[in-house]
Every structure is written in C-alpha cells, then in structure tokens.
Amino acid sequence: MIPIQTLPQGATVRVRRGRFPLDARTEGREGLVLHLHRDGFRYGVRLHGEMHTRIFTAEELEPVE
Numbered sequence: 634m635i636p637i638q639t640l641p642q643g644a645t646v647r648v649r650r651g652r653f654p655l656d657a658r659t660e661g662r663e664g665l666v667l668h669l670h671r672d673g674f675r676y677g678v679r680l681h682g683e684m685h686t687r688i689f690t691a692e693e694l695e696p697v698e
Contacts, residue, residue, distance in 0.1 A: 640666045640676060644696055648680070651693035659687065663697055 640646060644666045648659045664680035670688060677686045678694065 639691060640694060640696065642666055642668060646676075646678060646694040647697050648678075648689060648693055649695050651690055653690065653693075655693060666694075 645663060646666055647663050648655070648661065650660055659680065662680050664678045664683075664687075667677040667679055667686055669675075670677055675688050675690050676694060678689050679686050
C-alpha cells in the first residue's frame with residue numbers, strides 16, 4: 634500500500650493534543666511539514682524557532698490557514 638500524504642510538504646501546521654502523550658511544550662506551536670515519515674503515518678515537522686525535526690502523527694497536527 635502506498636501512503637497518502639494528507640499534509641503537503643511545506644504546509645504550516647499547529648501542534649494539538651492527540652491520543653498519545655505529547656510534550657506539553659509543543660502544544661499550540663506552529664511549524665512546517667518537511668516530509669512524510671517512512672512509515673507513512675507520521676510527519677517530520679520543524680517547529681518555528683527550532684533547528685531539529687520532530688515527528689508527529691497526523692492527528693497531532695492541524696493545518697494553519
């Protein structure tokens with residue numbers, strides 16, 4: 634099965650609480666989608682003001698208009 638990327642690369646997203654534990658310091662922060670993780674279910678996101686990539690599930694991210 635080929636994963637379908639629902640959040641395109643370069644999209645601005647906001648971190649929200651999902652069903653898995655979340656680092657509370659990231660909730661509500663915005664960043665850019667860099668890539669769909671190789672497992673096809675998570676995204677590599679660089680939060681604004683950070684230099685490294687964090688991994689989030691799709692349910693932990695919402696698009697910002």
